[in-house]
Amino acid sequence: MNTKISALIRARKQAGFIPVIPDIKCISPKEGDLLRGRDPVEVAKLLAEAGAPALSVVTESKNFGGSLELLERIAALTKLPTLRKDFITCVDDLKITKDCGAEAILLICAAQPFSLLIKLYEEALKIGLEPLVESHTKEELILAGKIGAKLVGINNRNILELERDDGTVSATELLAKYKPKDAILISESSIQTPVEAQAAIRAGADAVLIGTAIWQAENMRECYLALSRGMGDYV
Ligand SMILES: O=C(O)c1ccccc1NCC(=O)[C@H](O)[C@H](O)COP(=O)(O)O
Numbered sequence: 001m002n003t004k005i006s007a008l009i010r011a012r013k014q015a016g017f018i019p020v021i022p023d024i025k026c027i028s029p030k031e032g033d034l035l036r037g038r039d040p041v042e043v044a045k046l047l048a049e050a051g052a053p054a055l056s057v058v059t060e061s062k063n064f065g066g067s068l069e070l071l072e073r074i075a076a077l078t079k080l081p082t083l084r085k086d087f088i089t090c091v092d093d094l095k096i097t098k099d100c101g102a103e104a105i106l107l108i109c110a111a112q113p114f115s116l117l118i119k120l121y122e123e124a125l126k127i128g129l130e131p132l133v134e135s136h137t138k139e140e141l142i143l144a145g146k147i148g149a150k151l152v153g154i155n156n157r158n159i160l161e162l163e164r165d166d167g168t169v170s171a172t173e174l175l176a177k178y179k180p181k182d183a184i185l186i187s188e189s190s191i192q193t194p195v196e197a198q199a200a201i202r203a204g205a206d207a208v209l210i211g212t213a214i215w216q217a218e219n220m221r222e223c224y225l226a227l228s229r230g231m232g233d234y235v
Contacts (some may be wrong), residue, residue: 056085081130083105104151106134154211
């Protein structure tokens with residue numbers, strides 16, 4: 001599957017939906033166990049069928065309970081592109097990601113020096129991985145623009161605090177205007193309700209990436225659909 005996440009986000013938007021990328025995350029450092037006995041691969045399947053344009057899979061194990069095996073299993077079951085979310089620090093990580101069947105990789109502006117970020121960005125493109133360049137400040141968004149990033153994230157929480165902070169969608173509202181020109185913008189983390197998803201889109205995001213709210217919903221499919229429509233009871 002070679003379709004880029006950015007193209008699928010555009011298509012979902014044109015179809016009149018808020019593009020919601022579900023985050024397959026086993027543990028939240030803030031909320032604890034999210035699986036509660038469920039199989040994350042089955043959940044990924046359910047959310048793909050509900051209309052997700054792509055699937056995000058957290059592979060970091062120590063704090064988020066993820067694994068490369070999980071990424072591999074999800075990439076094998078779906079035709080959708082999968083995004084690997086982890087702390088990527090070397091070129092070998094990119095090759096491993098590609099070998100797992102992922103199409104996209106998260107690169108965090110704050111996680112390494114600029115020179116390494118550029119190297120990872122260019123190497124990712126070279127081996128056919130779509131890089132999502134993640135920022136949390138105005139300066140990092142400007143950095144993403146300097147790299148030439150076409151797919152950019154604003155993490156509403158601080159990933160360097162392992163997302164234990166009380167970030168809100170107001171980070172996207174504050175920062176979206178600094179996104180690189182023509183880039184597709186994804187608002188990530190701390191989005192709980194259809195109203196907040198809508199607020200992120202109104203602020204200039206093209207898509208939202210949501211984990212906890214979907215995992216904690218009584219009915220994951222209904223929650224996903226309500227977020228995609230920007231309306232519903234999941235408040
Ligand atoms: O986003 C990162 O930089 C990251 C890096 C390594 C491991 C996990 C990482 N983020 C976790 C997430 O992406 C969040 O789970 C995601 O944004 C969803 O957030 P929420 O809806 O608040 O669960």
